[in-house]
Amino acid sequence: MQPQATWVQTCALILGCTATPALADKASDTLNVAFTKELENVDSYFNSSREGVVMQRAIWDGLIWADPQTGEYKGNLATEWSWIDDDTLELKLREGVKFHDGSDFTADDVVYTVNFVADPANGAVTQRNVNWMKSAEKVDDYTVRINTNGPFPAALEFLSGPVSIYPSDYYEKVGPQGMGLNPVGTGPYRVTSVDPGKHFTLEINPDYHDSPKGKPSIGKVDIRTIPEVNTQIAELFNGGMDMIWQVPSDQTERITKMDRFTVANESTMRVGYLAMDAAGRSGDTPFAKLEVRQAVNHAIDRDALVDNLLKGKSKVIWTACYPSQFGCDQNVPTYPYDPAKAKELLAKAGYPDGFTTDLYGYRDQQYAEAIASQLSQVGITVNLKMLQYSALRDLNMKGEVPFAFQTWGSFSVNDASAMVSQFFKGGELDDARDEQVIQDLGVADTSTDPEKRKEFYAKALTRVAEEAYWAPMFSYNTNYVFTKDLAYTPTADEVLRFTSMTWN
DSSP, X not given: OOOHHHHHHHIIIIIOOOSSOOOXXXXXXEEEEEESSOOSOSSGXXXXXXHXXXXXXXXXXXXXXXXXXXXXXXXXXXXXXXXXXXXXEEEEEOTTOBOTTSOBOOHHHHHHHHHHHHSGGGOOSOGGGTTTEEEEEEEETTEEEEEESSOOTTHHHHHTTTOOOOXXXXXXXXXXXXXXXXXXXXXXXXXXXXXXXXEEEEEEOTTOOSOTTOXXXXXXXXXXXXXXXXXXXXXXXXXXXXXXESOOHHHHHHHHHHTSEEXXXXXXXXXXXXXEOTTOTTSSOGGGSHHHXXXXXXXXXXXXXXXXXXXXXXXXXXXXXXXXXXXXXOOSOOOOOOHHHHHHHHHHTTOTTOEEEEEEESSOHHHHHHHHHXXXXXXXXXXXXXOOHHHHHHHHHTTOOSEEEEEEOGXXXXXXXXXXXXXXXXXXXXXXXXXXXXXXXXXXXXXXXXXXHHHHHHHHHHHHHHXXXXXXXXXXXEEEEEETTXXXXXXXXXXXXXXXXXXX
């Protein structure tokens, strides 16, 4: 690590940072924020990135809201709800709410949105978020019923997260492409311009309803996509940015020493893992052999990755879910770091001299390179291929990825189904295709008995670990760096909330 003075000089010479205090855009009441990844489509049902979640919560509302501190469900676009039977949820809707285009929010909007996204033919990207819904029906202008595809006890959790409500007439007219270019919601901020993947501007919704999200106070939000973290830091120092996030720990350590910006660290529900093509979807692959998958697990020094790279509030993870999620049983087989055992398993699998494979990734190349180095110590040589997230996701869905370093934040849904069922229930992203796991998850996802849900999630997670279908490694934390003119307290669900930000 460079001494602080050297790093500051490098920052000034290479990144163009100034030696004078940064000038935030408080004067024009505009919050300048950087995204690292390109957002493929602002329509929240047609992207699956964290940036998309951030935009979703700013532009749209769900029927229910979950308090990020307590998890308590509160009414948002709905004010009351009750189960008519195991498959039917009735909701009373809030009256007097308007969309950004001035149209009234009614039951018709809920019915159209649910029926559109629940139809797999319409191609919502993350089917797990919507395929539990069968249909919606209007009872009256401010009462709806959502019919589920069988009992789904996590319904409220999903309705408080990834299920947003769109204006029916507008969405029917423009579709996902039009919604992505000119988004219209009921949320605390409305969109004033979209330069796809590059630049987005938002302004406060002066007519925002009495939502538990709270009314925003910052007038405008200007979001630019800047892939290089060093460039983001340069912008921050030059006053072109008020906030950057997902900043690597080594950079935040240096910035902290300078005492010019606020640096905050918070845990997240995001899990980093190695996915292996156990089902052989990508062709003849070593990962179809259990011993190879076990060897990969033993080759990873998870503690070293957490201690030296992630730092902060990250921790070692052994499960295909995040510990806080309902049903995320932690009593699963583990694979302590043991390179000798890994080599022994590779030899048993028929690879005494190891093998070479492609390793795909889309973020945190530094982490991917460290993982590749650990794998090389046991004889697994990888060709690292870093792609855009959407490109890698599409390859995954086609079954063309033998080995990948990936992450999943569950759309901040605090239920195990949002992770383990997303990847192991027979869908397009399931590289295991284990019938026993699929059956167990079918019971866990639909039982109305909480204890039975826990029992069958435990069975599924145990088998996933026994068969070493994944190598879960660590949870993420997020570093936020912002000017001292800005006040913000991050939450553990990894949602950047503009509504909660204020000027000092």
